[in-house]
Amino acid sequence: MKTQRNIVPTTSILFVCMGNICRSPTAQGAMEKQLASAELPFRVLVDSAGTHAYHAGEAPDRRAVAAAENVGIDLSHQRARAITDEDFASFDYIVAMDKDNMFNLSRSCPRQEHYRISSLMDYAPPGLPDFVPDPYYGTAQGFTKVIELTLKATEGLLNHIKERELGAVI
DSSP: OOOOTTOOOEEEEEEEESSSSSHHHHHHHHHHHHHHHSOOSSEEEEEEEESSOTTTTOOOOHHHHHHHHTTTOOOTTOOOOBOOHHHHHHOSEEEESSHHHHHHHHHHSOGGGGGGEEEGGGGSOTTSOSSOOOOTTSOHHHHHHHHHHHHHHHHHHHHHHHHHHHGGGO
């Protein structure tokens, strides 16, 4: 399919967990991997943030980095940050990792922007958990599980975006 070079629609996604060092950076990396392998006639901006600023400025957890590297995902460019008021109006999709994050986001988000908030696992195939578990206090296996879940769910999110943004064009 050929697209016009001067018309480049943009979609933006913000993945959110509590501290922005485990799950949301992993989801960001998983989505970046999905986008790199897809041939799309539009660009997607991907970022991540935390509902809390506990780790602002820090790199992702070393265990998340290692688990991501095992499947060809590079998280080294990411740095933790807290979600801002501006994010609620700036991002098309604000995607939470679990129910606590959904609750915190809905409390902070202006009512008119609530439609932007969803759960990552809403986009996953049936039969998977309803949320992405927090691996922080667990073992390396928990980080591997996060990679597996985020890859499946971001594939579904990408398909959702393609359908929504491109409609019958795909």
